[in-house]
Amino acid sequence: MNPESRDESEKSSLDTLVEHCRNETELQDIPTELQLASHVAASPPTESAMDDDCWKSTAVVDRDMMEEVVERVNWIHFVDEVPYGERLLQAAEKGCTGLVKEILSDHGDIINTQDSDGYTPLHRACYQGWEDIVEILLDHGADVKSRTEDCWTPLHSAARWNKVGCAKLLIAAGCDVNALSNGEQTPLHIASSSQACASVIHLLLWHPDTDVSLLNNNGETAEKIAYSSSLLGPYLLAFNSPTKTPFHSSMTTSQDNKNLLLKVLKHKIRVKSVKIDGLRRVKEDVILPHLKPMLKANNLSTLFGLIDATHTNLDTLDAFDKIDVSIDHLGRNSDHVNEVSLRIAVCEASRHKLGMNVSSDKGLNDGNFNMSYTARNLFGRLESLRVNYVKGTKISDGCSVVFNKPYFSKKMSLFKMGVSKENMLNRTANYMTSDVKSSAVYQMQLLGGKSELSAEALWQQIHGGHVPMKIREEFGHHLKCALRHKYVRDTRDDTLVATTGSRHSVETELAGFMGDVNHVKVNLESQFNAKLLLGYSGALSLRAGLIHELSENRRTWITDKFFCGGPGSVRGFYEDGVGRPLGGTMHWGAGLSLSRNLPFSPHIWGLGKFMRMHHFVNAGNLGNNKNDLIIDPRLSVGSGIIMKIANFRMEINYAVPLRYKPSDVVNHGLQFGIGVNFM
Amino acid sequence: MLVCSSFNTRISLRMSILEQLNDISTTVNNEINSIRLIDHPKGFELLPSRCEATSIKVLLEKHGLSYQVEIKSNVEYISTNGRFPVLIFNETDIVCGFSELVKYLWKRGYSLSEKLNQNEKCDMDIYTALIKRLEALELFTSWLIEDNYTHVTLPAYTSHTTWPLSAILPFYKKRQVYRLVASQGQWHDISSEMLMAETKDVASALTERLGDQGTFFKDGDTGQDVVTELDCLVYGHLNAIFMTKLPSYRMKRALGLHSRLIDYCKYVESKHGLRAQRERS
Structure with a gap:
């Protein structure tokens, strides 16, 4: 359900909206006969024109609207004996603007003249939907409270015939939205009885003064009438997106209306069919798994949820420019269950896509600028080929070619294959690595988490300028073939600044086969978050890793080893500051952190609501055997501010390292970190 | 030249x-x-x-x-x-x-050529530069003579790498050597004949300098042999060249023609104890 375009045409406040309408009519000048003739041909009444481009949200309504277009008459010739009151009534009904103006300029006193049924010119203009005439009449002082024989106000008329524009003008002119007719029917009752009045219902429901609980003389509320006439659609539309009101945003719908919403959402429905339009290159079997869930909806609220989810899912496929989900038909079957047909209209995206973006994938204090070309949807099943050039802080430059093939079974898996070439600078140790890599990756959903299996062949050269001797001894070309599995399960409420939930990741790597490296590497990370007292939430992070070398003459190089320290792990040390320069084959780390929102009002300062303060204790160690891990664990405490900006978490901390070794590079004082994964 | x-x-x-x-x-x-x-x-x-x-x-x-x-x-x-x-x-x-x-x-104060006068020091630098040309010839022999390359150099160079690196790295190294040799010798066209001629050139220059002296330099006062860095350098190169076995070794033959050089090696080994103790570790 996507009432965006409706929203755009209506999001201005009522006042400005009316103003807007006035301006429009002023601009049109007084139409001459010729101009009018062309006007008639060009556009039906404005309301249907507006609905035309938001057909998606009110598809039902539109079809009915089209049948009711009445042609405007340019001029009516009256014989002399016709009284001016009658002339005005007819001119107002036929939409003859010039004549109305002419009559009113000479005979302003007959503005509220009534015909035999008690209809005034305003009534007539309203049910025909001539907004310009309604305006002229209102300008000349037409009475918005005038009643017909049946006690209908002009708003009733407008409501009966779904003339939204006129209804808006009347409401703006101060008419009573809850006016009762003879049958104690409010305009909402009137509108609810007709299939064609969705737009007016929508408008009325959003008016804060509208009383949805009023009963007519049959003891029915408007909603009940709508229900019995299978016209829930506008009610749904009206409530589907609470922020998208046609009135000023500060006005909120009344409590009764909200209750109505809740009630409406619980109505039982059955999805009869889902239709998708606009598929050209994309094969249907790719889309169907995304649509099937919608058939299971049994009431409106689940349906809306599913529609939303489908919309998001289709969006992530990156195959469509535009996706509109709409309720195409709403009816009742023989068992008195509401039946819904859904229609999805898509517009396929271009096959070629050029992109530029900023990303971070190597952890901390790191940003990459990517330029890419993607050939999308190569064989109709969303296969894509992406050529990417990257320049960044750690990756000094690199390029890659990746082929993607998604599978849309239950597991939502993805197959990736590619080659890449990267030059990376390790800033802490000042050496460079040049990698040429080819890899094949298979991702899938497993046990509520994400599982990734990859095979990789890597040719790496370590080189550089002035580096410590121990690192220099690692220089040269290495070849590594590895089989890797990574499993991540994340149930946190927020991946960057979590307050509840947990994250677990297990990474296993088997390197060997051919190449210079032969080891098993395991790395575990866990984080538990919980809400505590006084607005504080606590986080406990644990991580540990181990490299077990499998053969003596093939060894593990520095690029595979574990490091510790830095704003993302043990704070209070420089990045990789523990165990320099060579790192270790085993490591552990633990962090305990308490965080809460800023104690002062965050609204004073715009960025305040993205900020939290935290206090932390970090510990960690690394080494090459078990004893190293126990002896001299590093420990630091501190506190600081966490900030969430876009997809990154930023930290500014004051950290005090309590236990460290002389060989460590400590950072006693302020420390800055930006990244994604923090301990 | x-x-x-x-x-x-x-x-x-x-x-x-x-x-x-x-x-x-x-x-x-x-x-x-x-x-x-x-x-x-x-x-x-x-x-x-x-x-x-x-x-x-x-x-x-x-x-x-x-x-x-x-x-x-x-x-x-x-x-x-x-x-x-x-x-x-x-x-x-x-x-x-x-x-x-x-x-x-x-x-750090370790020098073998302190006793030399300025002229002799100049000479030493000149002959050190001459050995640089010998180095270029050694590279040529190992890398650019096809027999040596395929039977000795390639297996040795790739012994510690696995495929596909064993195919890529020698290729780059060979190209690098070609450039180095070409630039160092200022040769536009590298050939075996060139190698022979160059080697003979170097050898005769060395022989000429040695004359009938035991080492390259003599102490001006005592008239005794002085073993300098140059002797170490020349001995190292000559010894290694004579001791190495290669399938196509025209360089060794060219040097071997100058028996004075072989005598020199033997002389410094026996008289001055210049012997690399390879076995030591």
């Missing part, structure tokens, strides 16, 4: 004298506590590195410095200037190649 290159060397010599003058002010008096010599695994070193290694070992022995040999297959990449073997002094200073070593030792 020899004259021309000597002239170039004279210019570069002046430069190096200036450099040395500058260096005097920054002379460091670090004691040498430990020396690690990082070399290729035995049997996998190639002719140029074997020559350099012998020279270095001989020089260190002559100074009475003890060293520890370490075996690493990636010496080539550890080196800062592309010359190997690599020496690590006191675990911190990295010194690559013979000429850097001479300079390093000289700064």
Whole structure:
């Protein structure tokens, strides 16, 4: 359900909206006969024109609207004996603007003249939907409270015939939205009885003064009438997106209306069919798994949820420019269950896509600028080929070619294959690595988490300028073939600044086969978050890793080893500051952190609501055997501010390292970190 | 050709004298506590590195410095200037190649050529430059003569790598050697005949300098042989060239024609104890 375009045409406040309408009519000048003739041909009444481009949200309504277009008459010739009151009534009904103006300029006193049924010119203009005439009449002082024989106000008329524009003008002119007719029917009752009045219902429901609980003389509320006439659609539309009101945003719908919403959402429905339009290159079997869930909806609220989810899912496929989900038909079957047909209209995206973006994938204090070309949807099943050039802080430059093939079974898996070439600078140790890599990756959903299996062949050269001797001894070309599995399960409420939930990741790597490296590497990370007292939430992070070398003459190089320290792990040390320069084959780390929102009002300062303060204790160690891990664990405490900006978490901390070794590079004082994964 | 290159060397010599003058002010008096010599695994070193290694070992022995040999297959990449073997002094200073070593030792007061006068020092630099050309010829012999390349160099060079690196790396190295040799010898066209001619050139120059002396220089006062860095360098190269076996070894034959050089090697070995103790580790 996507009432965006409706929203755009209506999001201005009522006042400005009316103003807007006035301006429009002023601009049109007084139409001459010729101009009018062309006007008639060009556009039906404005309301249907507006609905035309938001057909998606009110598809039902539109079809009915089209049948009711009445042609405007340019001029009516009256014989002399016709009284001016009658002339005005007819001119107002036929939409003859010039004549109305002419009559009113000479005979302003007959503005509220009534015909035999008690209809005034305003009534007539309203049910025909001539907004310009309604305006002229209102300008000349037409009475918005005038009643017909049946006690209908002009708003009733407008409501009966779904003339939204006129209804808006009347409401703006101060008419009573809850006016009762003879049958104690409010305009909402009137509108609810007709299939064609969705737009007016929508408008009325959003008016804060509208009383949805009023009963007519049959003891029915408007909603009940709508229900019995299978016209829930506008009610749904009206409530589907609470922020998208046609009135000023500060006005909120009344409590009764909200209750109505809740009630409406619980109505039982059955999805009869889902239709998708606009598929050209994309094969249907790719889309169907995304649509099937919608058939299971049994009431409106689940349906809306599913529609939303489908919309998001289709969006992530990156195959469509535009996706509109709409309720195409709403009816009742023989068992008195509401039946819904859904229609999805898509517009396929271009096959070629050029992109530029900023990303971070190597952890901390790191940003990459990517330029890419993607050939999308190569064989109709969303296969894509992406050529990417990257320049960044750690990756000094690199390029890659990746082929993607998604599978849309239950597991939502993805197959990736590619080659890449990267030059990376390790800033802490000042050496460079040049990698040429080819890899094949298979991702899938497993046990509520994400599982990734990859095979990789890597040719790496370590080189550089002035580096410590121990690192220099690692220089040269290495070849590594590895089989890797990574499993991540994340149930946190927020991946960057979590307050509840947990994250677990297990990474296993088997390197060997051919190449210079032969080891098993395991790395575990866990984080538990919980809400505590006084607005504080606590986080406990644990991580540990181990490299077990499998053969003596093939060894593990520095690029595979574990490091510790830095704003993302043990704070209070420089990045990789523990165990320099060579790192270790085993490591552990633990962090305990308490965080809460800023104690002062965050609204004073715009960025305040993205900020939290935290206090932390970090510990960690690394080494090459078990004893190293126990002896001299590093420990630091501190506190600081966490900030969430876009997809990154930023930290500014004051950290005090309590236990460290002389060989460590400590950072006693302020420390800055930006990244994604923090301990 | 020899004259021309000597002239170039004279210019570069002046430069190096200036450099040395500058260096005097920054002379460091670090004691040498430990020396690690990082070399290729035995049997996998190639002719140029074997020559350099012998020279270095001989020089260190002559100074009475003890060293520890370490075996690493990636010496080539550890080196800062592309010359190997690599020496690590006191675990911190990295010194690559013979000429850097001479300079390093000289700064710390280890020198074999103190007794020489200025002219002789100039001569020494000229003949050191001559050996550089010999080095280029060694590279040529190992890498650019097809027989040697396929039967000796390629297996040795790729012994510690696996496919596909064993196919890629020699290709790059060979290209690099070609460029180096071509630029160093200022040869536009490299051929075996060129090699022979060049080798003979160098050999005759060395023979001429030696004359009937035991070593390259004599003490002016006593008339005794003085073993200098140049002797270490020349002995290292000649010894390694004579001891190495290669399928196509025209260079060895060309040098072997000058029996004076073989005699020289034998002489310095027996008389002055210049012998690289390869077995030591």
